Amino acid sequence: MRFVPYLIGILLCGVIISPSLAQARTRNPDEERLIGVCIRQASLGRPWLEKTLWGLRDQEAGWIGAEVGNTNGTHDLGPLQINSWWVGRIAAHIGRPKAHVRHWLRFDPCFNAEAARWVFLSALRTTGDYWKAVGVYHSPTAWRQRNYIASVAMHLSGRFGNDVFMR
16 A cells, blocks of 8 residues: 555654643543444444544544634544534534534544544545545644644554554
8 A cells, every 4th residue: 555655654754743732631441442432333344444543533632522722713522633613514414503513523422433534534535645634634734734644653553553554
């Protein structure tokens, strides 16, 4: 796969990204198990997608009920820290009120994981590039994407080993 050399290059460079504010919270093992079940369900039986969602989850480090403010006035919601910018788009996509979507993103880990899948796969369809889609999941800004990609790659390697996508 063409993204494997990129992953290995990032890992060999030893790029270190500072943790987000959300990572300051201690993880609850019961909550983590529930989030894991939701990630498995959201991956639709695709191992590469499950690994990707875990990489995003480990980077974002949100929790059930999370609402983390950003400097631009948006908020990152729930375990996979879906940016509130997506609330209106998701609401339109599923035909539900924005207030419901925002609540579900914060408090329903399975809805949050499914929204993360939708955001990531939408970016993958648009960009046609796995790592670019990982970056777009985080930000439309190129330099923020580069930093985020490097950090997600490190999380993937830490959780699944350096040959994460070779299996």
